[in-house]
Amino acid sequence: MMPQNLTQILTSSLIHRFKAARQPCFPSHPRALSCPEVHPYSLCNEEKEDKAGGGKDKGLALSSLGARIGIFVAILNMDIKSTCKKTVQARLTEQQHAAKRAAESEMYLRTPAPPSFPDALADGKRQISYQLKHAKSMVRRKGQVRDVEKPSGPYGGEASGINAGISRSTRFKS
Known part of the structure; x- marks a missing residue:
């Protein structure tokens, strides 16, 4: 279908440009809000009724279409x-x-940096020599300070009730 007048040329090119842009939403414009279906992917009500032969006045449809074209041109001039x-x-x-x-x-x-290990031959010092020295000093200290003993288990009161050290006797009935 070949466009026959200027409004059809402008609308077809504008709708084509909007379809190419694939914009999901329209900027809010007072004229755009007055039309319920100002959307680049669909025709407006007047155009649909005019094409369907609904009997609308062609001049009114073209004037509202011209207003919409003005809106489309203004929108295209802005950065959508x-x-x-x-x-x-x-x-x-x-x-x-x-x-x-x-x-x-x-x-x-x-890449992680390679780990830096201390030089093993630096000044002839090794970590193991310090560990052995500490173990010897702990053996010497045992004569001066008593070790802390860990508890071996619960005391008798917790295991068998209160006053676990008391033994009860039974009476003989005669």
């Missing part, structure tokens, strides 16, 4: 991506998420 708050917020969230993922991948891609 920056006017839609949801799109801007989604882009910002995507950028933050991508930056976080890049930082994490950079952190995990680093």
Whole structure:
């Protein structure tokens, strides 16, 4: 179908550009809010009724269509991506998420540095010599200080009740 007048040319090119942009939401505009179906993917009510032969006045449909074309041109002149708050917020969230993922991948891609071990032959000192020296000093200390004994188990009162050391006698009945 070939467009026959200027309004059809403009609407077809504008709708084509909006479909290419694939914008999910429209900026809030007073004229856009007055029309219930101002959406780039669908035709407006007047155009549908006019094409279906609903008997609407063609001049009225063209004037409202011209107003909508003015809205579309104004919207195209603006940066659509920056006017839609949801799109801007989604882009910002995507950028933050991508930056976080890049930082994490950079952190995990680093090769760990080889562990630095102390030189075994430095000044002839070894760790084991200090451990042996400490063990000898603990043996000497046993003569001066008593070791703390760990409890071997519960005392008798807890095991068999109160006053476990008392033995009871039974009376003989005569």
